[in-house]
Amino acid sequence: MAPAPGIPTVPVGKAAWSHGRRGAIVNPKSIIQNSPLKTRHSLAALILLMFISLAVIYSVVTPPFEAGDESRHYAVVKYIADTGRLPVQEPGEPQIHWSHEGNQPPLYYTLAAALTFWIDDGDWDDVYWYNPHTTIGNPLREDNKNIVIHPPGEAWPWRGHVLAVHLARFLSIAMAAGTVAATYAIALHLFRGRRWPAAGAVAITAFNPMFIFISASVNNDNAVILFCTLTLWLLVRLVDPPAAGRTGQRAAAGRTAGLVLGLLIGLGALSKLYAFGLLPLAAAVLVWLAWQSNGRGLSARFWRRAAGWNGAMLAVFLLTAGWFYARNALLYHGDIFALQVMRETAGMRQHAPTLATLRAEFQGFRIAYWALFGGVNILADGWIYSVLDAVSLLAVLGVVGFLILDFRLTIRRPASILQSSIQNRLSKISRPTFSILLGWYLIMVSGFIAWNITQPAGQGRLLYPATAAISALGMLGLTWFLPRQGQKLVAGLCAAGLFVFAAVSPFRYIAPAYAAPPLLTPADLPPDIQPVDFTYDGTMRLIGYRLGAEVVRPAQTLPITLYWELHQPARLDYSIFIHLLGRGRGVVGQIDSYPGGGKWPTTLLQPGQIIADRYAVPIRPEAELDHAPARLLIAAGIYDYREPGRPGKPAVDAAGRPVEPVIAAVKLVPWQWPNPPRHEPVINFFDKARLLSYELSPDALTLNWEATGTFDTDYTVFIQLWRVDTNEYAAGFDGPPVQGDYPTSLWSPGEIIVDVHPLDLSNLPAGTYRLLVGLYNPATGERLPAFGPDGPLPDYAVELGVVER
Numbered sequence: 001m002a003p004a005p006g007i008p009t010v011p012v013g014k015a016a017w018s019h020g021r022r023g024a025i026v027n028p029k030s031i032i033q034n035s036p037l038k039t040r041h042s043l044a045a046l047i048l049l050m051f052i053s054l055a056v057i058y059s060v061v062t063p064p065f066e067a068g069d070e071s072r073h074y075a076v077v078k079y080i081a082d083t084g085r086l087p088v089q090e091p092g093e094p095q096i097h098w099s100h101e102g103n104q105p106p107l108y109y110t111l112a113a114a115l116t117f118w119i120d121d122g123d124w125d126d127v128y129w130y131n132p133h134t135t136i137g138n139p140l141r142e143d144n145k146n147i148v149i150h151p152p153g154e155a156w157p158w159r160g161h162v163l164a165v166h167l168a169r170f171l172s173i174a175m176a177a178g179t180v181a182a183t184y185a186i187a188l189h190l191f192r193g194r195r196w197p198a199a200g201a202v203a204i205t206a207f208n209p210m211f212i213f214i215s216a217s218v219n220n221d222n223a224v225i226l227f228c229t230l231t232l233w234l235l236v237r238l239v240d241p242p243a244a245g246r247t248g249q250r251a252a253a254g255r256t257a258g259l260v261l262g263l264l265i266g267l268g269a270l271s272k273l274y275a276f277g278l279l280p281l282a283a284a285v286l287v288w289l290a291w292q293s294n295g296r297g298l299s300a301r302f303w304r305r306a307a308g309w310n311g312a313m314l315a316v317f318l319l320t321a322g323w324f325y326a327r328n329a330l331l332y333h334g335d336i337f338a339l340q341v342m343r344e345t346a347g348m349r350q351h352a353p354t355l356a357t358l359r360a361e362f363q364g365f366r367i368a369y370w371a372l373f374g375g376v377n378i379l380a381d382g383w384i385y386s387v388l389d390a391v392s393l394l395a396v397l398g399v400v401g402f403l404i405l406d407f408r409l410t411i412r413r414p415a416s417i418l419q420s421s422i423q424n425r426l427s428k429i430s431r432p433t434f435s436i437l438l439g440w441y442l443i444m445v446s447g448f449i450a451w452n453i454t455q456p457a458g459q460g461r462l463l464y465p466a467t468a469a470i471s472a473l474g475m476l477g478l479t480w481f482l483p484r485q486g487q488k489l490v491a492g493l494c495a496a497g498l499f500v501f502a503a504v505s506p507f508r509y510i511a512p513a514y515a516a517p518p519l520l521t522p523a524d525l526p527p528d529i530q531p532v533d534f535t536y537d538g539t540m541r542l543i544g545y546r547l548g549a550e551v552v553r554p555a556q557t558l559p560i561t562l563y564w565e566l567h568q569p570a571r572l573d574y575s576i577f578i579h580l581l582g583r584g585r586g587v588v589g590q591i592d593s594y595p596g597g598g599k600w601p602t603t604l605l606q607p608g609q610i611i612a613d614r615y616a617v618p619i620r621p622e623a624e625l626d627h628a629p630a631r632l633l634i635a636a637g638i639y640d641y642r643e644p645g646r647p648g649k650p651a652v653d654a655a656g657r658p659v660e661p662v663i664a665a666v667k668l669v670p671w672q673w674p675n676p677p678r679h680e681p682v683i684n685f686f687d688k689a690r691l692l693s694y695e696l697s698p699d700a701l702t703l704n705w706e707a708t709g710t711f712d713t714d715y716t717v718f719i720q721l722w723r724v725d726t727n728e729y730a731a732g733f734d735g736p737p738v739q740g741d742y743p744t745s746l747w748s749p750g751e752i753i754v755d756v757h758p759l760d761l762s763n764l765p766a767g768t769y770r771l772l773v774g775l776y777n778p779a780t781g782e783r784l785p786a787f788g789p790d791g792p793l794p795d796y797a798v799e800l801g802v803v804e805r
Contacts, residue, residue: 043199044184047495051180051206054502055173058216061506063514064165065148066374067217071128072101073109074161074218077168078121080106081113088331089341097124100345101220103338105324107270108220112168121161132641133575133593136375142616143591144598145513147375151604165218172222176215179222180206182229183468189236190433190472197479200491204471207498209371209380209505210461220271221464227268228465231278232440234260235285239432254289254305258312261286265313266320273337274465277443279317281436283310343454352453361452366392369460371505376459378513384501391478391494398477402426422481429480437469444469516599520563520610529563532663536638537649540574540602541565542663543610545636551667552632554588554624557616558666562636564595565610570602574638577648578617581635582627582668583741589619589632619668628670629753630741637661673752676704683798684708684787685775689747691786694800696771703755703773705737707747714743716778719757721769721803730769733759744775764805772797 065071075097079087089103121127129149135141154162183205187198205211214221238257261282268275290305291298325336332338364372370388371380406426414420444466463470478494479487529544536542541564548559558580573594580589594601595611605611623630637648651661679693687709695702701719719733736743737755747753774797775784783796793799 041184041195043195044181044202047199047203047206048177048180048184050499051212052173052177054207054212055176055216056170057506058212058510059166059169059173061511062213062216062373063146063148063150063154064162065128066146066514067213067219068375069099069101070165070218071147072098073220074165074168075124075128076101076104076106076109077112077116077218078124078127078161078164080109081117081164086327089338089345097128100342102345103328103332103342104220105270105272105321107267108223111223112171112218115167115171116164119160119164119167121164127161131594131598133598134375135377137377139372139377139379141377141618142597143614144593145374145377146598149594149599149601149604150514150516168218169216172217172219173215175222175226176211179215179226179229179467182226182233183471186229186233186236186433186437186468187472187475189240190430190437190476192428192430194428194487196484196488196491197475200479200487200494201472201475203491203495203498204474205467207495207502208369208467209498209502210369210373211464211467212502213371213373213505213510214461214464221461223271224268224274225464225467227264227271228275228278228440229468231261231264231268231275231282232436232468234264235282235436236433238285238289239436240430254286254293254309255312257289258286258309259316262313262316263320266317269317269321270324272465274444274447277447277465278440281439281443282313284439285436286310286313365460367460369463371501371509372459373505373510374513378509380501380505380509387497392474395474395477398480399473400477402429402476402480406431425481429476434473434476437473441466441469441473514599517596517612517614519600519605520612521608522610524610525563530664533654534651534659534661534663535567536651536661537574539567539570540638541567542636545634545663547664547666549666551669552619553669553671554619554628555621557618558589558632558634559614559616560634562613562615563610564613566602566605566607568607570605572640572642573601573603574649575641575646576613576638577636578615579635580617580619581633581662582623582630583738585633586627588623588627588668589617591615591617623668624670624672628668629746629751630668630738631743631746632666632668633662634664634666635660635662667746669751673750674704674754676752676754681789683793686785686787688744688784689775691773691798692752694773696800696803698761699759701733701757701759701771701773703737703757705747705753705755707749707751707753709749711744711747713777713779714745715775715784717755717757718772718774718776718783718797719759720772720797721761721764722772724768724770724802731761731764733757761803761805766805769803769805771800771803773800774798 065074076087079085079098086106087098087102089100129151131144131146131149133144134147135144136147153159158166180202184198184202187201188195190201191197234257238253265275265278265282268278286309287306290302290309293305328338329336332341335341364376366389367379367385368376370385372378405422409419409423409426414423444463448462475491475494479490482490525543526546529546531544532542533544534542543563543565545563546561548561552558560578562576562578564576576591576593576595578589578591579587582588593613593615595605595613597613597615600611619632637651639646639648648661651659653659677693683691685691688707688711690706690708692704692706694704703717714736716734716736719735721730721732722728723730735757737753739756742753772795774786774795776782777784786793786796786798
């Protein structure tokens with residue numbers, strides 16, 4: 001009895017395994033007894049059902065166009081549905097609706113267009129309301145996760161473009177379900193019909209939250225992943241077992257395989273370029289199959305078969321996908337893949353990546369394989385990535401160990417009971433399937449590295465065309481050395497852990513990121529709000545604010561909540577700005593947003609509605625060098641994003657008087673205070689500060705202060721020059737410390753303040769001058785007492801030395 005199609009030959013016992021490795025025909029009875037047909041697949045069916053359920057949940061929870069490049073993919077679908085034509089990518093036009101997706105192969109988009117063409121989704125401007133402040137690619141920002149604005153009309157029942165997007169997403173889910181099923185079939189081959197490790201492998205794919213997220217989005221990746229996985233399954237069926245059946249049967253299988261491989265890879269190439277990587281792998285398998293069918297000889301018949309089967313594959317491939325790449329050659333001046341126009345549209349690296357750059361990008365790469373939702377800006381909890389990293393490392397070490405031991409025990413027979421036990425465990429893994437999976441994984445990784453050298457693309461999800469190989473090899477690395485019960489335990493733990501992660505993610509991470517803050521009434525305002533009562537452009541009123549910190553450092557964030565009220569109907573969508581102004585009014589931190597963290601544009605608000613706008617304003621790390629310490633002024637206002645120059649709108653106070661939009665201040669301190677030299681004697685200014693040292697240059701005087709107490713007011717530094725010969729006052733250079741950017745009322749004990757005062761001595765007559773400094777209260781003129789080693793200094797002034805002119 002011949003084995004059923006798709007069922008791997010599973011040798012039984014030591015003798016059967018030995019013959020199987022040499023390519024001899026295996027006992028048909030053992031095939032039937034150990035066939036996956038005799039195995040219950042209810043566990044895999046349950047995983048598939050759970051995957052589909054999760055994918056539908058992800059689709060419903062994720063608003064339209066919030067899945068990576070979904071809006072661009074949908075733009076291609078809409079163009080085909082509206083016009084019946086394929087788009088033509090114009091170089092250097094990144095703002096066109098489909099951006100760099102416009103030259104992608106058309107199969108997925110055509111299927112989605114056929115599914116949605118009957119829906120009236122309006123013009124693109126009706127479909128796509130872009131959020132200009134979206135934080136695409138920046139998962140560290142807490143606000144503006146949404147790529148687009150979502151008006152109330154998107155709710156159920158779905159209509160227009162919302163319905164079209166969800167139908168296209170359901171198409172993606174169906175394709176992904178096929179990927180999951182094919183992954184299970186591949187894993188069954190790898191583990192020789194053992195369903196627990198095979199189920200564990202498919203669970204790694206099916207319960208990967210990021211795979212589910214992409215599967216529930218409008219994205220052509222879903223099509224190419226499906227066809228790559230189906231091709232991989234066919235290749236596995238061809239090589240495992242390689243010699244079951246008569247020579248004539250193997251020859252017939254080779255002829256049919258070439259045709260089917262050409263079709264599958266062609267459909268993949270009509271979905272995305274990844275599929276081209278399968279051509280050399282499939283060609284190698286067909287050559288190997290021809291060699292096997294020819295009794296492992298290199299006769300003329302072998303060459304005819306190898307060339308004929310590969311020729312058939314190539315012919316079907318060209319008939320399936322060749323027309324599209326010929327079109328590319330005509331449109332894009334011979335560039336059959338249209339890669340140059342894609343690079344010009346999407347943007348290229350300006351410089352070759354360094355090792356440090358690639359290492360930094362790898363951090364995002366591994367995160368994006370498991371969970372980096374939205375526009376690559378929604379993270380899961382950090383500890384989850386650490387656990388996944390640890391398990392992944394164990395899996396890699398397990399695969400490496402498998403390779404090393406399998407090689408050693410292949411070239412020499414086991415010499416101990418332990419080696420025999422290891423060989424027995426190794427024998428439960430299909431070597432041909434392992435080789436195919438490892439080969440495809442290496443091809444994908446090589447292609448990704450080559451592309452990433454010129455194009456930044458550090459997202460692990462781009463390896464999903466090899467997800468079946470990655471999941472199956474990962475489960476192999478975790479379980480091959482374990483006894484049967486241990487394998488069940490590890491497979492169950494991986495499946496259960498990933499399922500919980502996948503089931504929680506939509507509600508813990510995705511939905512909250514897109515939830516609009518509630519609208520408030522005056523009765524909802526907190527009692528500790530700091531009042532401002534500024535009105536901007538006669539439309540938006542800033543009621544007040546709350547600060548989450550009074551002292552911040554560079555590279556930290558300042559939590560702040562602004563309470564805005566729409567004063568009258570808005571004629572446009574105002575943007576809000578929050579600026580942190582350091583020394584010299586330099587901007588050291590900034591947030592720009594629509595109200596509500598990007599979710600409440602002003603045209604959606606009604607007069608009298610109040611929004612609590614919560615932000616974490618990032619502070620530039622460079623502020624450590626050129627601003628700290630300083631008093632950070634907080635300026636807040638509104639502007640029109642579309643207005644040239646984007647000037648802030650005028651603000652008035654409650655009395656209608658024009659005001660500068662500075663609403664508060666906080667203290668910026670460095671992570672490390674300076675350590676200036678200390679001169680003797682050190683001068684003490686009462687119990688408030690000490691003058692440690694000074695440095696005089698032709699145009700500036702630097703005073704190095706150490707705060708020893710707290711100041712209840714802002715003191716001013718006086719700098720005076722007195723003629724030595726006449727003891728007459730000659731010039732003064734009074735000014736607040738740090739030119740007013742870090743007043744004494746902010747000083748705290750232990751702080752070191754480097755205080756630079758510019759001096760202009762160009763108008764001084766020639767002569768010798770005494771240089772005196774000290775501190776005084778500008779409101780009263782009273783000087784702060786200064787003490788030397790022998791007691792109070794005359795006039796509470798420190799004589800630093802003489803100046804020659």
